[in-house]
Amino acid sequence: MTSHASTWVLALASILVAAPASAAVTLQGTRIIHDARQGRDVTLKASNVGEQPAMTQVWIDDGDSQARPENVRTPFRLTPAEPRLLQPHQGQAYRITYAPRPSEAALPTDRESVFYFNLLDIPPKPSDAAGKNLLQFAVRTRIKLFHRPAGLPGTARDAAATLIWTPADNALDVRNPSAYHVTLSTLTLADGSKVDVDMIAPGQRVRLPLPTGTPMPTKVSFQWLDDYGTPRDLEAPVNAP
Numbered sequence: 001m002t003s004h005a006s007t008w009v010l011a012l013a014s015i016l017v018a019a020p021a022s023a024a025v026t027l028q029g030t031r032i033i034h035d036a037r038q039g040r041d042v043t044l045k046a047s048n049v050g051e052q053p054a055m056t057q058v059w060i061d062d063g064d065s066q067a068r069p070e071n072v073r074t075p076f077r078l079t080p081a082e083p084r085l086l087q088p089h090q091g092q093a094y095r096i097t098y099a100p101r102p103s104e105a106a107l108p109t110d111r112e113s114v115f116y117f118n119l120l121d122i123p124p125k126p127s128d129a130a131g132k133n134l135l136q137f138a139v140r141t142r143i144k145l146f147h148r149p150a151g152l153p154g155t156a157r158d159a160a161a162t163l164i165w166t167p168a169d170n171a172l173d174v175r176n177p178s179a180y181h182v183t184l185s186t187l188t189l190a191d192g193s194k195v196d197v198d199m200i201a202p203g204q205r206v207r208l209p210l211p212t213g214t215p216m217p218t219k220v221s222f223q224w225l226d227d228y229g230t231p232r233d234l235e236a237p238v239n240a241p
Helices: 156-162
Strands: 006-011 025-027 031-035 041-048 054-061 076-079 084-086 091-098 113-122 137-148 164-168 171-175 182-188 205-209 219-225 231-237
Touching: 025 113, 025 137, 031 041, 031 091, 041 054, 041 084, 054 076, 054 091, 084 091, 156 182, 156 231
Parallel strands: 031 137
Antiparallel strands: 006 137, 025 041, 041 091, 054 084, 054 113, 076 091, 113 137, 164 171, 171 205, 182 219, 219 231
16 A cells, blocks of 8 residues: 555445445545644645535544544544535645643653554435435545644655665564655566555564566665655665665
8 A cells, every 4th residue: 555545435335226326525635744843733624626516624634544533532632523514625724733631641752653544435326316226435534634843853755765675584674763654655576576565554564575586676666646646656776784
């Protein structure tokens, strides 16, 4: 997986004929950066680009995509938090405020933390639905929310270049020594082989299995995603540990 916005389609009712499922409500980006140097708040805009009203529900989770919104507790407060009906071509700004409760453990101050912003887009019942059996769907969009404490060493933009690549048994080990999450979107070996990649957390070491029969590379080419979700290209040597 990459850190592009993830979307799930959720059935609202168990009836016979499926209506088309598409997200009418879109978000302005594929990730949210809460930078503590710029204050407690960050704003995200949603827009109904469809031609019908859409009911929206939003919440933040801590990594468990299956958790029910009412059971999730995070150090962030959403405004507005209640479901909203967005008319066609109407927008809604959501304010995300970092407001940890005194009773909860504080987030680390020496590295980023990651959460997830969820938006559920619930379509209206079709106007011609009378007498028909329809299966309606809600579309859920889930994007990463990074909490970036003030005073971290280095920069998020330079973090991907600090990744340390070492050979392992039929695999590559990659370690992230930085204080920032690095999201890899592609990893290509010298022979053109592709390796499955994902996000690497601060301080994390990840083992990436090589395709069967692929020799150990001396260098790798990869793309990582910046704060705006834009792919950036880099090359790095594979060094003995």
